[in-house]
Amino acid sequence: MLHAAENTNDKDLDIRSEEGFEKVYRMHSEKLCALAISMVGDISLAENIVHDVFLSIWNRRDHLVVEGPMEHYLTRAVKLAAMDSLRKKALHQKKLVRHFQNREVQSHCTEERLNFESLRQHVGLLVGKLPSKCREIFHLSREMGWTNRKIAATLLISERTVEAHLYKALKFLKKNLSEQP
Template sequence: MDRKLFEQIYISHWEELLKYAYSFRIEQKQAEEIVQDVFLSLWQRRNDLTSDADIKSYLYKAIKYKVFDFFRKESRKQLVTDELRLQVCDAHCYTEQEVQFNEVKKLIGHAIEKLPCRCREIYVLSRNEGLKNKEIAHKLSISEKTVEQHLTKALRFLRQKINQ
């Protein structure tokens, strides 16, 4: 793939890929960064793809995986933030922030209980036990795609419950 063809692909697919990234309910800045990262990856792998159909398929799959990766990183950041809050708070000093944090934690706990059984099981294995998608898939005898779908569903559900 030469530069001219790459530019044509970029111009013809940029907007639809951005809309696709938005469909995962992420902010504009993150959606744009994801689409840019995917096009950078396309340029770096330009010699591996042969036809326009392969390229379009590659772009959509790459967007989906980048979005999942973004959500995974965001949830890990949240876990680290939660752990840091617990470490900073003195055991005897209940500040307003700690009370709010405990309320959110309780809200998340109740929301997790409302998840469908399999979805909750996968979420707990991922977030509480720290298993990777591949390990969960192997343990439950399901595909990694199914694990990803359940985690996406769980995170979307939890986000909705917390924002209510």
């Protein structure tokens, strides 16, 4: 049977009736709100927690059995609901932190991609300013991955000439890239 004692001198209240439920609410809601406020630190949230506890009791009134004083049951229910609320809030904050960390990483990746593309285009423009033979050797070496020996054999020049052209191209690129803002 669902009931609550108003105090040690009062008779049991049956909170299955609206009148009994309202009496229990009036007797305990203020104290329960103070308890919830002390746990969650937010008046509005504390009031919602207490309201939800009483709503749950009202919805389950025909099947709920409370052993012992109603005050103890209500206090425990509010404590558990407040802890659950704090746990959910902590999980939500963790999700927000992860979300913003992921956005920051994605932002850095996008920024790095844009920087890389800009640099690649700039290098392409600089390579285009190289003398034709130097540009051809640089392309075969750096973009095609050919060895100096293969380039020399294909272009019918010495390996020393290939090395000289690559040195000239790299020196030009280094000078002009370091001047880029």
